[in-house]
Amino acid sequence: MMxxxxxxxxxxxxxxxxxxxxxxxxxxxxxIGIYGPPNAGKTTLANRIIHTxxxxxxxxxxxxxxxxxxxxxxxxxxxxxxxxSKSVQNPYFNPIPNPPSTPKPNSREVKAKLKIDIxxxxxxxxxxxxxxxxxxxxxxxxxxxxxxxxxxGVIEAIKWLDDIDGVVPLMDSTEDPYTQTxxxxxxxxxxxxxxxVIAANKIDxxxxxxxxxxxxxxQHPVIPISALKGDxxxxxxxxxxxxxx
Amino acid sequence: MDLISEDKINAMPSIxxxxxxxxxxxxxxxxxxxGGLTSEEQMNLIELTMTEVNDDFPGIEMSGYPSKxxxxxxxxxxxLTVVGPARVMRxxxxxxxxxxxxxxxx
Numbered sequence: 001m002m003x004x005x006x007x008x009x010x011x012x013x014x015x016x017x018x019x020x021x022x023x024x025x026x027x028x029x030x031x032i033g034i035y036g037p038p039n040a041g042k043t044t045l046a047n048r049i050i051h052t053x054x055x056x057x058x059x060x061x062x063x064x065x066x067x068x069x070x071x072x073x074x075x076x077x078x079x080x081x082x083x084x085s086k087s088v089q090n091p092y093f094n095p096i097p098n099p100p101s102t103p104k105p106n107s108r109e110v111k112a113k114l115k116i117d118i119x120x121x122x123x124x125x126x127x128x129x130x131x132x133x134x135x136x137x138x139x140x141x142x143x144x145x146x147x148x149x150x151x152x153g154v155i156e157a158i159k160w161l162d163d164i165d166g167v168v169p170l171m172d173s174t175e176d177p178y179t180q181t182x183x184x185x186x187x188x189x190x191x192x193x194x195x196x197v198i199a200a201n202k203i204d205x206x207x208x209x210x211x212x213x214x215x216x217x218x219q220h221p222v223i224p225i226s227a228l229k230g231d232x233x234x235x236x237x238x239x240x241x242x243x244x245x
Numbered sequence: 246m247d248l249i250s251e252d253k254i255n256a257m258p259s260i261x262x263x264x265x266x267x268x269x270x271x272x273x274x275x276x277x278x279x280g281g282l283t284s285e286e287q288m289n290l291i292e293l294t295m296t297e298v299n300d301d302f303p304g305i306e307m308s309g310y311p312s313k314x315x316x317x318x319x320x321x322x323x324x325l326t327v328v329g330p331a332r333v334m335r336x337x338x339x340x341x342x343x344x345x346x347x348x349x350x351x
Contacts, residue, residue: 126291127304127331144300151295158292178339180307184291187284187312216341 029078030244031117033160036170037181038067038123041201045170045227046076046120052233053079060120066136067123068150073160074120081114083237114241121160122153124181161188166195166244168236173200173208173224177216186217197239200224203231251280263290267297270305270330275348281309281323290328306334308344 034042043061050058060074128150133143161167169185171177189196198217200210203224210224221243223236247269254262263286269276282290287307294305309326327334327344338345 124291125304126294126307128295128298129303129331130300131303147298147303151298154295155292158288161288176339178311178341180287180309180336180339183309183311184284184287188288191283191285 029115029117030165031075031119031163032166032168032240032244033119033121033164034168034170035121035157035185036123037172037179038125039065040123040170040172041227042123042170043070043120045168045199045201045225046074046118048227048230048233049079049081049118050076053081060118066133066138068125068128068133068146068153070120070122071146071149071153073122073153073156075117076120077117079116079118081116081237081241083234083241084113114237114244116240116244119160119164121157122150124154124157124185125150126180128154161192161194164194166197166240168197168199168240170199170201170227171213173202173210173213174205177213182216186220195243196220197236197243198222199227199236201227204229246275246277248277249279251278254278254280259286259289262286263293266290266328267293267305270328271297271302273330273333275327275329275334278326278328281312281326283323284312287326302330304331305329306331306336306346308336308339308346310344311341 034045036042041063043063046060047063050060054076060076061070063069128147130140130143130147133146134140138146167185167189169182169189171182186196186198198213198220200208200213200222202208203210204226208224210222213224214222221239223232223239225232225236227233257265262282266276266278266282267290287309290305290307298304305328307326307328310324312323327346329346329348334346334348336344336346
């Protein structure tokens with residue numbers, strides 16, 4: 001009981017200190033967490049941001065189809081999101097070697113300048129069954145080891161919320177947005193007063209429906225993107241610069 | 246299946262509530278909480294669950310309606326939360342006012 005009260009007091013303290021910091025101390029660099037369920041594309045998005053603004057040859061992690069590939073939070077410090085200088089360098093503003101078939105011409109001037117540390121967090125889940133990993137060809141020992149690490153990763157992702165300045169909740173546009181994981185993430189960010197920009201990922205897939213995400217969370221900005229193809233990333237950076245400044 | 250009244254839930258401190266739910270689920274019960282858990286309590290329940298996942302207990306399935314804004318938008322009102330063992334319960338469809346789940350024997 002005492003532990004619960006302490007935790008509640010700590011959380012209230014955390015909210016107040018966050019408010020005071022926001023009012024009187026403007027941070028030079030914002031710590032931005034990418035949160036979401038496993039396989040939503042968190043590492044792909046983190047890689048996309050780093051490839052665009054740091055170095056095309058540096059990866060924060062290697063995305064795979066196996067869930068819980070990221071089992072430790074990874075932070076990349078000091079990323080300067082400067083959209084204006086990028087758009088000057090390249091009118092199509094697409095850093096990937098094979099741009100999508102219909103690149104979006106930069107018909108308007110886009111401005112976004114923000115210095116961030118990006119935190120790629122392990123996927124949040126309510127269950128982790130080692131049998132699920134065996135379905136991807138892992139042997140039992142390896143599957144159990146991965147499951148154990150994945151549970152620790154979920155806890156680590158939750159702990160990071162105490163030390164984060166803004167969050168990009170990443171959702172899969174091909175999936176139902178009303179999952180409990182999504183609802184819990186959004187609810188916690190609202191309760192803690194952490195600003196957020198929801199990214200509706202995987203819009204390059206034929207069955208994507210970002211409108212479902214927009215309808216599910218009308219109180220927050222939702223930006224449809226494809227982190228893999230680089231579609232609509234300028235809009236995400238602009239909204240991040242607006243919301244996390 | 247245990248259906249827990251809002252009065253009983255509200256009488257418990259947060260951590261006791263989570264322990265009560267998780268113990269019930271680990272014993273194989275579906276626990277339905279009238280009034281529901283707050284999103285912070287749900288996050289704490291996920292954290293507590295992760296510390297207890299093992300080969301025989303892969304975790305929980307949890308569903309709930311999104312909370313509603315309360316008086317003057319100052320307090321969010323939770324509505325209902327269903328928690329069950331991941332091995333036997335699976336949510337098949339969910340929107341803001343409806344939850345469909347299937348429950349199977351172990």
